[in-house]
Amino acid sequence: MRASRLLSLLLLLQNRGRMSAARLAAELGVTPRTVYRDVEALAAAGVPIYAEPGPTGGYQLMEGYRTRLTGLTAGEAESLSLTGIPQPAAELGFGAQLAAAELKLMAALPTPYREASMRIRQRFHLDAPGWYRDPDVVPHLTAAAEALWQDQAVEIRYRRWAPEPGEVTRRLHPLGLVLKAGVWYLIADGIGEPRTYRVASIVDLRPLPETFARPDGFDLAEFWRANVERYERAEIADVAVVRLSPAGLAALPDVLGPKASRLALRTLTPADPDGWQRVTIPLESVGHAAAGLLQLGANAQVLAPAELIAHMTDTIHAMARLYP
Structure with a gap:
């Protein structure tokens, strides 16, 4: 474990240049005290590493020094397909292996390619969850x-x-x-x-x-x-029929998402005298549909199926009891 950490520390300095003990500790998931000991171990092994004092100082390698210890382990190689999605990689248990693999790849690249790769990393980032939503809790x-x-x-x-x-x-x-x-x-x-x-x-x-x-x-x-x-395309057995006000129709994309709402709006019926219209939406699950439709408040009325009506009724009554 320590040998792997020493190599990661060495590759961090090789790829990024001067780094403070605090930054190194954050990257490696250890304390600054551990970084101090690791730097001493590298120096004792003959690695030309030195400290630059001052507020902008830190550890760095002697100019021109490069390690060739960049071989990937099996786990690191397996993690490479997840390079662009670090958070999901961490959820799958590949976080540490992915970080180590990226460091080794960066160290092995010629300088122009390494600089181009860093530019891409600095300019593009993938964030998978939707707005205002936390990722699922997935213990298994x-x-x-x-x-x-x-x-x-x-x-x-x-x-x-x-x-x-x-x-x-x-x-x-x-x-x-x-x-x-x-x-x-x-x-x-x-x-x-x-x-x-x-x-x-x-x-x-x-x-x-x-x-x-x-x-x-x-x-x-x-x-x-x-x-x-x-x-x-709503080609599923379970659908819900919902009556919506004009305001509810306008807010439907925020509940279903743009594509699903476009498909649902194709099922619109003519407006009744109050301006309300019926729409058929795919029913992924009763709980999921109820959570979305409750966001529309008094601008939505569920007409079918009975299970969804019962779930909405029970939830609304429970909410009403909280506000006597």
Whole structure:
């Protein structure tokens, strides 16, 4: 562990130039005192490292010095496909390996390419979650990813929004993980055909001793594309019928998102004498739909299905009791 940290410290100085002990400590996840000891160890090993005093000072390498100890470990190599998405990589347990792999790659690049790479890193950043939304809490994501990587069967306890049953148990063959708008989904086979499970709704996950063979020809990207297309075209069994005021119609894109709202607005009925109109929206789950429609307040009235009406009624009554 310490050898890996010493190499990371050395590569940080090689790639970025002078750095203070505090900055090095933050990058390496250690204390400045540990950085001091590591610098002494590098100097004792013959690395030409020295300290520059003063407010803008720090540690740096002798000009022209470059290490050739840049070989990638297996884990670091596996993490490279996640280079552009550091937060999801960290959620999957690849954070430290990805950081180490990037440092080694930067150190191995010729100077012009390294400078170009740094310019890109300074100018572009991917932030997956939507506005005003925190990423899902996904305590079982790492275990799901490990089972996926090992082609290992799992047993999950899964929380469904449907009233009966509230939780189900499934034995699954994990086929892929997808991050969509800050939400992780597990694609898994187990009950006839691949299905999609929201990772945040997995209550418990237990790896099973047996492994499985992935289906021939299964293409994760193609499966997800078809899944999204099917959802966005509302070609699903569950839909909700909602009556909306003009203000509710105007706010619908904020609740459903631009693309889904455009599809929903194609189902608009003519306005009634009060100016309200009916619209049919895809029903991902009762809870998910209720949370969105409650944002519209008195500008939305659910007409179907009965489960959604009951959920909305219970929630509104519970809210009313808080404001006597």
